[in-house]
Structure formats: structure tokens, C-alpha cells
Amino acid sequence: MKNILKRLNEKIDDLVVVKQRDDLYFIKVKREHTDFILRYLKLDENFKHLDFMQAVDYIENNQFQLTYMLYNYEIKINLGINVMIDREKAEMDSMHRIWPHLWQYQREIHEMYGINFPGSPRVDESFVLEGWEEMPPMRRDFDTLEYSKRTFYPRPGRSTNDPKEYMKEKLYHDFAKSPKIRRDDE
Amino acid sequence: MEKKDLNEIEKEMKLANEGLPEKERILFSDARPSRVEPLNKYLEQFVNWARARSLWLLAFGTGCGATELRPLMTSRFDVSRFGIAGRPTPRQASVFIIGGYASIKTIKRIVRSYEQMQGPKYVIALGSCTINGGMYYDSYNTINRIDYYIPVDTYIAGCMPRPEALIAGFNRLKEKIQKGECDGMNKYADNFDWYKKNQKQIIKDWNMPDYNW
Amino acid sequence: MKLKDILSPFNVWERAAKKPWTIKDPINDRPGAANYRGFHKNDFDKCIGCGSCEEICQNDAIDLVPVEGQETKEGNSGLRPRIDYGRCCWCGLCVDICPTGALTMSNDYTWVADDPEDYRFIPGADKTKWQDATKGYKRDEGIALINYDRVKMKEIEPENRDKSFIEIVKGYNKDQAMKEAERCLECGICIATCPAHMDIPAYIAAIRDDDIENAFRILYETNPLPEICGRICTHKCETVCALHHNGEPLAIRWLKRYIADQIPKDKYMEVLGTEHLADPILDRKVAIIGAGPAGISAAYYLAIMGYQVKIFEALPDSGGMTRYGIPEYRLPYDQIEKDYDYIKSLGVEMQFSTRVGEDISLEELHRDYDAVFAGTGLHLGRSTRIPGSDNKRVYFATDLLREVSLGNEIDVAEKIVVIGGGNVAMDITRTLARLQNIKYGKVDVLTTSLETEDIMPADREEVVEAREEKAVIDPGWGPKEIEISDGKIKGLHVVKCLSVFDEDGRFNPKFDDNQRKFFEADMIVESIGQGMDLSYLSEEIKSGLKFGPRGRIQVNKNFQSDLKWLFVGGDIIQGPDVIHGVANGHVAARAIDQFLKK
Numbered sequence: 001m002k003n004i005l006k007r008l009n010e011k012i013d014d015l016v017v018v019k020q021r022d023d024l025y026f027i028k029v030k031r032e033h034t035d036f037i038l039r040y041l042k043l044d045e046n047f048k049h050l051d052f053m054q055a056v057d058y059i060e061n062n063q064f065q066l067t068y069m070l071y072n073y074e075i076k077i078n079l080g081i082n083v084m085i086d087r088e089k090a091e092m093d094s095m096h097r098i099w100p101h102l103w104q105y106q107r108e109i110h111e112m113y114g115i116n117f118p119g120s121p122r123v124d125e126s127f128v129l130e131g132w133e134e135m136p137p138m139r140r141d142f143d144t145l146e147y148s149k150r151t152f153y154p155r156p157g158r159s160t161n162d163p164k165e166y167m168k169e170k171l172y173h174d175f176a177k178s179p180k181i182r183r184d185d186e
Numbered sequence: 187m188e189k190k191d192l193n194e195i196e197k198e199m200k201l202a203n204e205g206l207p208e209k210e211r212i213l214f215s216d217a218r219p220s221r222v223e224p225l226n227k228y229l230e231q232f233v234n235w236a237r238a239r240s241l242w243l244l245a246f247g248t249g250c251g252a253t254e255l256r257p258l259m260t261s262r263f264d265v266s267r268f269g270i271a272g273r274p275t276p277r278q279a280s281v282f283i284i285g286g287y288a289s290i291k292t293i294k295r296i297v298r299s300y301e302q303m304q305g306p307k308y309v310i311a312l313g314s315c316t317i318n319g320g321m322y323y324d325s326y327n328t329i330n331r332i333d334y335y336i337p338v339d340t341y342i343a344g345c346m347p348r349p350e351a352l353i354a355g356f357n358r359l360k361e362k363i364q365k366g367e368c369d370g371m372n373k374y375a376d377n378f379d380w381y382k383k384n385q386k387q388i389i390k391d392w393n394m395p396d397y398n399w
Numbered sequence: 400m401k402l403k404d405i406l407s408p409f410n411v412w413e414r415a416a417k418k419p420w421t422i423k424d425p426i427n428d429r430p431g432a433a434n435y436r437g438f439h440k441n442d443f444d445k446c447i448g449c450g451s452c453e454e455i456c457q458n459d460a461i462d463l464v465p466v467e468g469q470e471t472k473e474g475n476s477g478l479r480p481r482i483d484y485g486r487c488c489w490c491g492l493c494v495d496i497c498p499t500g501a502l503t504m505s506n507d508y509t510w511v512a513d514d515p516e517d518y519r520f521i522p523g524a525d526k527t528k529w530q531d532a533t534k535g536y537k538r539d540e541g542i543a544l545i546n547y548d549r550v551k552m553k554e555i556e557p558e559n560r561d562k563s564f565i566e567i568v569k570g571y572n573k574d575q576a577m578k579e580a581e582r583c584l585e586c587g588i589c590i591a592t593c594p595a596h597m598d599i600p601a602y603i604a605a606i607r608d609d610d611i612e613n614a615f616r617i618l619y620e621t622n623p624l625p626e627i628c629g630r631i632c633t634h635k636c637e638t639v640c641a642l643h644h645n646g647e648p649l650a651i652r653w654l655k656r657y658i659a660d661q662i663p664k665d666k667y668m669e670v671l672g673t674e675h676l677a678d679p680i681l682d683r684k685v686a687i688i689g690a691g692p693a694g695i696s697a698a699y700y701l702a703i704m705g706y707q708v709k710i711f712e713a714l715p716d717s718g719g720m721t722r723y724g725i726p727e728y729r730l731p732y733d734q735i736e737k738d739y740d741y742i743k744s745l746g747v748e749m750q751f752s753t754r755v756g757e758d759i760s761l762e763e764l765h766r767d768y769d770a771v772f773a774g775t776g777l778h779l780g781r782s783t784r785i786p787g788s789d790n791k792r793v794y795f796a797t798d799l800l801r802e803v804s805l806g807n808e809i810d811v812a813e814k815i816v817v818i819g820g821g822n823v824a825m826d827i828t829r830t831l832a833r834l835q836n837i838k839y840g841k842v843d844v845l846t847t848s849l850e851t852e853d854i855m856p857a858d859r860e861e862v863v864e865a866r867e868e869k870a871v872i873d874p875g876w877g878p879k880e881i882e883i884s885d886g887k888i889k890g891l892h893v894v895k896c897l898s899v900f901d902e903d904g905r906f907n908p909k910f911d912d913n914q915r916k917f918f919e920a921d922m923i924v925e926s927i928g929q930g931m932d933l934s935y936l937s938e939e940i941k942s943g944l945k946f947g948p949r950g951r952i953q954v955n956k957n958f959q960s961d962l963k964w965l966f967v968g969g970d971i972i973q974g975p976d977v978i979h980g981v982a983n984g985h986v987a988a989r990a991i992d993q994f995l996k997k
Contacts, residue, residue, distance in 0.1 A: 129327060130291055131390030137326040145324035151388060152330040155318040155485060157519060160462035163450045163476035164587025164600070170471040171591045174956075176989065177598075177620045264421045314458075317515045318485025321458045331485070333515060343438075343510040343518055345488040350425045351509040357426070358511045 053105040094120035112138040205392035215398035244279035251285025287315035337370035431506030441523035445501035448476035449586035452493035460486030474639030484518035505532035547646025557867040589636035595982040623699035629656025686768040691719020693774030693969025696984025713754035756935025774969035777929035787881025796827040796926035812922035819926030820848025957990030
């Protein structure tokens with residue numbers, strides 16, 4: 001693995017590598033290098049298998065992280081390729097020409113996160129959500145509970161009490177906290 | 187004057203099938219579901235006795251509860267001795283088991299399958315998810331209560347209920363059928379517009395006929 | 400085709416005689432395993448309605464609802480969990496978290512109903528077929544989600560403290576406080592029990608967030624004496640803490656002390672936002688008699704409302720009983736001053752060594768001020784009135800403690816017996832032990848009380864620490880007679896006390912005259928309760944007041960007496976302890992504000 005990383009480092013500058021386990025590495029690459037690196041890893045370094053592709057919403061940094069998980073059958077190592085893309089203009093180049101089955105992952109990510117993959121086959125078809133009209137639901141600013149309450153008829157008849165408030169009401173309801181500190185101008 | 191009114195009412199009673207393309211509408215019936223009326227008293231009692239003893243399940247696993255149906259069929263629980271057997275098509279089945287959570291995509295298929303079943307037909311709902319959402323109560327894609335979309339005759343508590351509990355559920359269903367109390371499908375026919383309204387509210391891409399297939 | 404091919408299908412016939420795999424009656428033949436997570440049970444005798452189950456439920460399946468027959472009282476909210484089986488996934492977290500162990504699961508798992516509304520039920524209240532099941536899931540000790548062990552408080556070892564009055568308890572540091580604060584379940588059961596209704600979960604949450612300044616502001620909303628209460632409060636809150644049922648209660652008192660200790664004296668005004676309050680802005684004046692907790696609490700809340708407040712105190716310094724009744728090793732004087740100096744800086748005047756009734760009369764106060772608050776406390780000792788108790792070497796604990804605080808030397812004898820089982824008795828025992836140690840280099844104090852050890856009113860740790868300091872505690876004896884020869888005390892005769900209270904809970908001790916004991920002593924201290932000194936009330940004022948049982952002045956719930964201008968609170972009304980005084984002062988201050996606005 002060391003040699004692979006070394007060779008990779010020669011190809012592109014400032015490569016960030018995170019070793020999670022002996023058989024699990026992650027590298028962070030720039031969006032414009034992704035196509036080249038994936039091709040290189042598949043053809044020259046024998047990472048023939050693409051396990052899956054996934055997205056994570058880093059809403060704090062206004063970014064999405066896309067991860068391509070590769071596997072090398074010879075050295076038995078998983079390698080994750082992380083790409084950060086802009087959240088506002090969520091778009092990524094389609095990689096389905098390298099691994100054809102990526103089209104399905106890209107279709108799902110397009111539906112769940114609203115990330116666009118121009119040129120990916122059937123990317124606009126709905127995957128799980130048929131006739132979805134709201135914001136893509138896996139974005140973290142989508143309030144699923146609120147949506148569920150609005151849409152799916154939660155069963156009525158539920159109500160609860162806070163023990164703190166309930167005991168105050170029952171036992172010492174006329175007790176008040178500190179009076180307001182009086183200001184000069186009052 | 188009177189005649190015109192009648193025509194209008196008749197038109198209203200017909201289903202619009204608006205989800206279908208214009209040219210396909212003619213291919214589907216526009217009739218509404220009708221009630222299954224009881225037969226002559228003693229005959230009905232005999233028929234109910236017979237119905238309760240041959241429950242044919244629709245083998246459609248709509249959620250994780252489908253896992254619990256497997257052991258039912260095999261030798262440990264062997265439900266065929268209770269007259270229960272799985273059928274591969276809704277046209278032959280009389281009992282529909284909603285096995286837990288139903289996503290929007292699944293509820294569309296559930297409605298479609300339920301409507302294809304021949305009356306009299308019964309529905310058993312398994313587990314928390316069908317009652318009030320269960321652990322998916324805050325999901326963007328899972329319905330909270332099944333009884334807004336299809337009528338349910340009996341619920342079994344659990345997450346998921348074990349096969350033994352399922353057998354208890356079947357016993358309850360048999361009891362109800364024998365007493366002639368299972369009128370879920372008549373409820374569906376009577377409140378058809380309400381059910382349809384609820385279904386259409388969540389199934390946004392309604393591209394199928396309104397009732398008949 | 401071979402013969403074998405024809406015969407082999409008949410092999411299965413060998414199973415014809417075997418026992419079938421099929422279960423004959425699946426519903427009854429297969430009960431759940433002994434630790435099966437089936438339907439819920441709730442033991443109402445144990446449940447306190449703290450809502451931890453509701454809080455931890457990931458599926459929002461639990462509501463807390465009032466249940467008929469379950470009373471809301473201190474330490475028990477009267478609410479009970481109602482579980483929605485349209486949500487539950489039987490993960491068992493509610494059982495694992497339950498601090499009292501009331502919520503459990505049976506091994507029953509079959510429930511069929513036609514109406515989905517049936518599946519919302521209150522375990523324990525609604526009749527279920529599994530409520531008496533003995534098998535089922537109970538919390539395993541190994542997987543408790545709560546830490547039941549308190550973070551240990553560092554204390555000075557007995558051999559390093561028994562010759563001086565330095566503070567024993569060292570207080571938590573930041574790591575310890577954070578760790579202890581993390582144990583809080585934030586149920587809020589304790590708030591109702593605290594006489595001052597302090598918002599305990601809120602300030603503990605602030606410690607956890609490391610926002611000490613906010614925590615400090617929360618303290619001052621209900622209690623202007625955090626340093627004092629953080630050390631010597633009777634912490635009734637800890638007796639109802641949800642963790643108390645299966646482990647050690649949260650160290651609420653020490654956490655309060657931790658907050659107050661973190662704020663330096665000169666930052667009080669800045670943190671509490673009272674920098675503009677140095678001069679009173681209203682021309683209404685209130686006089687307060689007694690600079691104890693009740694008086695100072697009333698003064699503080701009146702001052703922040705803008706009133707001119709003046710405190711009259713008979714003793715030469717502030718603090719009342721907190722200074723003159725509590726030894727320095729429990730409450731150092733500089734900590735009292737820290738609390739008091741802040742209140743002084745808000746423009747509250749204090750006049751010491753001025754006894755109302757002698758140096759200035761109550762009528763004068765009434766004339767010069769718009770309202771008067773009296774929190775004069777219990778400073779008189781009570782006597783056992785046994786033969787010999789009129790000897791000059793028989794003392795009251797309160798008098799001795801006051802003398803020690805004033806810095807006056809007391810004539811400590813070599814052999815001392817203390818009568819009493821309360822915290823004051825422990826205070827005087829441990830004070831005398833220290834003085835003996837300083838004077839003679841050894842300790843010979845024996846403390847005896849009517850109550851046996853298990854019902855002694857003193858705090859448990861006080862008894863333990865007193866023994867660590869080599870004092871002898873021998874409870875369960877009733878004093879009979881003090882033996883005196885030639886005017887000198889020889890010792891105390893006691894008889895075995897069988898019970899202190901009768902069936903109605905009234906004080907009515909029963910003795911066994913056959914079991915006797917004799918404690919040798921040169922000096923005897925009585926610490927069996929305190930009385931009030933109401934001599935500052937003139938006959939004319941007394942005639943305007945009503946008196947309740949045990950000579951207490953009758954007041955309404957706002958501590959207003961029948962004379963509308965006179966408010967009374969503190970130990971002479973409720974208690975005796977600091978926190979009741981603080982609470983009374985707070986309520987009275989609000990009532991005085993209402994009274995003066997009219």
C-alpha cells in the first residue's frame with residue numbers, strides 16, 4: 001500500500017491520506033482529479049472493484065462529500081476516495097464510464113441529496129421516492145419529523161407532561177422566581 | 187329535467203381515472219367497488235364457517251414482518267393445518283398481511299394488490315409501524331398508520347410479532363369471520379372516496395386506474 | 400434403474416415413529432424466555448414519575464400522564480408512563496434507564512386487538528394479563544445506563560483536622576464537577592422538595608455546558624447565599640433524587656458550591672448584571688431585624704427591586720446562625736463574607752451590635768420605616784430539666800458555639816457528655832473535641848441521644864466524621880439524672896430508650912428502667928433543640944398578633960403577620976435550617992413589594 005500511495009503522490013500534489021485500519025484507507029482528492037485517479041487506480045493499481053458510492057452532507061462547511069469505495073482483490077485493501085463538492089451548486093462529473101454500475105448509485109444520490117450528475121444514464125428517474133415534490137430528503141436541513149407530521153396522519157390522542165412543570169403546577173404554583181432587577185429608568 | 191339530474195349523478199358516481207392517459211382510460215372500467223352483502227342467514231353462517239377455515243394469504247411481504255411468515259409455513263408451526271396457505275396472486279388470496287412499515291412506494295403496490303383481491307377479503311396489520319409509525323414515525327418516506335389507506339380487521343402488537351402471536355392473530359380473524367363481523371371490505375366500499383383521497387395525497391404520481399384493473 | 404433408486408424414497412418412513420417437530424399448541428406451548436423483552440409492567444409503588452423513560456425513548460413512544468390514585472407529592476410527580484405500542488420497538492432502553500427499577504418487561508408477547516387505539520396503555524394502571532408475570536426482562540446490573548456512584552469528595556484526613564478549625568471539605572475541581580453533573584437525569588423531581596424551589600437541573604446542565612456564569616445567575620434567581628448553602632444546606636433535594644433509589648444521590652450541594660467557588664468576589668456584580676444598583680432608587684424604606692439567612696435573603700430581593708434596606712443585628716457581625724451556630728470547619732467565615740459583601744455592595748445597610756427591643760424599639764422601626772421584616776432565629780437553648788441540670792457546668796450548645804465564634808475562650812473540661820442527636824449536637828461535639836485536643840492533646844467527648852442510630856436526625860456523614868475525630872457516639876439512651884457532689888458534676892445517669900414516638904407520631908418516649916448506664920463527666924452540654932427569643936415584641940404589639948402552636952407567630956403564606964407592616968420569617972416560622980430562611984425571605988420580599996405598592 002505504501003508503494004501505491006507513493007506512486008499516487010507522484011501523480012498529484014498534496015495528497016491527504018487517512019489510515020483507518022490496516023485494510024482501510026481514505027484519500028482526499030480534488031474534483032478535477034477524480035476521473036484521472038479512479039481510472040489510474042482501476043487500470044494501473046488493480047482496484048478493480050467499486051463497492052459503493054455514497055454522499056455525506058457537511059452542511060456546516062457548505063459541502064457534500066462523495067466517497068467512492070474501491071477494493072483490490074490482490075492485496076485485499078479497501079480504498080475510499082473522498083471528493084468534496086460545493087453544496088450550493090451540487091454537481092459532480094459522472095464516473096459511469098469507468099464502472100458502468102455507478103449509474104445506479106448516482107441516480108440514488110441525485111434523488112436523495114439533489115446532486116446532479118450530467119450525462120449519467122437515467123439519472124432523472126425516480127428511484128425510491130416516486131413523485132417526490134420536496135427538498136431532497138437526505139439533506140440535513142430537511143426536517144423529516146415535521147414532514148412526517150404534515151403528511152402521514154400521526155395518530156391523535158397523545159399528550160405528555162413535564163414532571164418539573166407538572167409538580168410546580170400541583171405543589172407550588174404561586175411561587176415565582178427572582179423579581180426583575182429594577183433599572184434606573186423605570 | 188329529472189332525467190338530466192340522474193345523468194349527472196350517474197356521471198359523478200363513475201370513477202374519473204384521471205391518473206391514466208386519455209387514450210388508455212377506455213381500457214379500464216370506471217365502476218366503483220360494491221359491498222359484499224350477506225346471504226340467507228343459515229347459508230351465510232355456513233359460508234362464514236367455511237371461509238374461516240380456508241384463509242389464503244397473499245404472499246406479498248410488504249415489510250420486515252415478511253420474515254415471520256416463513257417459519258409459519260415450515261414444519262415447526264405448520265399453519266397449513268389451520269387452513270392457512272399462501273397464494274402467489276391477489277386474485278386468489280383472501281387475507282392480506284401488512285408486514286410492518288410501508289413506504290410510499292410500497293403503499294402504492296399495497297393498494298393495487300388489495301383492490302385486485304376478490305371479496306370477501308381481510309387485512310391483518312403487524313406491528314407498531316402499521317399502528318402509529320413505529321420506529322419510522324419521523325421518516326420522510328414511511329406512512330404512520332395503515333388504516334387511513336386500507337381498512338384493517340385485526341392488529342397484532344410487536345416489533346415484529348412472533349409467529350406464535352401471528353397464529354393468535356389468525357385465530358382472532360377466524361373468530362371474527364365466523365361471527366360475520368369482518369366488514370373491512372364493505373367499509374372500503376362505503377368510504378371509498380375518503381380512502382382514495384388519503385391515498386392520492388401521498389401517492390403523488392398516481393398513474394393507475396382508480397379502482398378496477 | 401437400480402433397486403436402490405426405487406427403495407430410497409421409502410427411507411423417510413423411518414421417521415414415521417419419531418416425535419414431530421410441529422408444535423401442537425403454539426400459543427400456549429411457547430412462553431417467552433426468562434429474560435424475554437415482552438410487554439411492559441410498571442410497579443407503581445416504586446415509580447416516581449421522573450420521566451427518564453420518556454426522555455430516552457428513541458421512538459417517542461412514551462407519554463407521562465396523571466393516573467388516578469397516584470398523588471403528586473415530594474419526590475413523586477404522580478405522573479406515570481403511558482406507552483404507545485404503535486411506536487414501541489421493545490428495545491428495553493426505558494427499562495435500562497429506569498432509576499428506581501419500577502419499569503420492567505414481562506415475557507408475554509401476544510396481544511391481538513381490532514381497535515388500534517387499544518395499544519396506548521398505562522402499564523400498572525390498565526389491567527393486563529401479563530401484569531403479574533414473574534419472568535421477563537429486567538435491568539441487568541452490568542448494563543446500567545446510569546452511573547450510580549457519586550464522584551468522591553476530597554476531605555482532609557481526621558489526623559490533620561482534629562486540632563484546628565480549617566475547612567474539611569475541599570470542593571470539586573472542574574473535572575470532578577463535570578463528571579458528577581453528567582449523572583443528573585434532569586427530571587426536576589428535586590425542585591418541589593427544595594424549600595427555595597431552586598432550578599437544580601438548569602444549573603447542573605449549565606455546569607455540564609461549562610457555562611458557570613449562567614449557572615451562577617440561575618442560583619441567584621432563588622437563593623442569594625450560594626456559598627453558604629453550597630456548604631451547609633440540609634440538601635433535602637438529595638433525599639428525593641431519582642438516583643437515590645438505587646444508588647448515591649447526585650451531590651447537588653457540592654455542585655452548587657462548585658459554581659459559587661468559581662466566581663471571584665469582584666466579578667459578582669458584573670456576572671449578575673447589578674452594577675447600576677449601588678444606590679437605591681425608590682424612597683420606600685424597609686427595616687430588617689436579624690442578619691441571618693432569612694433577613695439577608697429578604698434584603699437582597701428588596702434591594703434588587705430598588706428599595707432602601709437596613710438590617711439591625713444584635714451580634715457584632717453578619718451571618719446569624721450560619722456564623723454563630725455553625726463551626727468554622729464546616730463553613731469558613733470568609734465564605735459567609737463573600738456572600739454578604741456582595742449584598743452589602745448593592746446598597747444594603749447593616750447596623751451591628753444593635754439589639755431591637757433594647758437599643759432601638761420595634762415601634763421606632765415601625766415609625767421610621769414602611770415595613771419591617773423580622774428573622775430573629777432560634778438562639779436560646781432548651782433544657783432537659785432533669786435533676787442537676789441547673790448546675791453551672793451544664794451548658795446549652797448554642798451558647799457555647801456562639802462563644803467560640805466570638806473568639807471567647809471557654810472552659811473546656813477533660814470529660815464531657817453531650818445530650819442530643821441532631822446536627823447541632825454533632826457541631827458542638829466536634830467543636831469540643833477540637834478544643835480538648837488543643838488543650839489536653841486528647842479527646843474525651845461522649846454524645847448520647849434518645850434516638851437510636853438509625854433514626855438520629857443528624858446527617859450520616861456528621862456522625863461518621865465525629866467518630867473519625869475520636870468522639871464517642873452512644874445513641875438510644877434517655878437522660879435521667881445528673882449526679883452532683885459538692886456542686887461538681889460527676890456524670891450522667893441514663894436509661895435505655897425503647898421508642899421515641901408513639902403510634903400517632905407524637906413525641907412520647909418510652910424507657911426501660913432496668914437497663915441503665917452511667918457516663919462520667921465534668922461538664923455536660925445540652926443540645927436538644929432551640930427556642931426563640933421574642934422579647935423585642937412589646938405587649939402592645941403582641942396583642943395585635945396571633946400565636947400558633949409552640950408560641951410561633953401566625954403568618955399568612957406570604958409571611959405577613961396580622962400587623963400588616965410586620966413580616967416574620969426564618970427559623971422562628973419554619974425550619975430550622977438555612978434554606979427555609981432563604982425561601983421565606985424571598986417570598987416575604989415579594990410580599991413586602993406588593994404591600995408597599997398598594
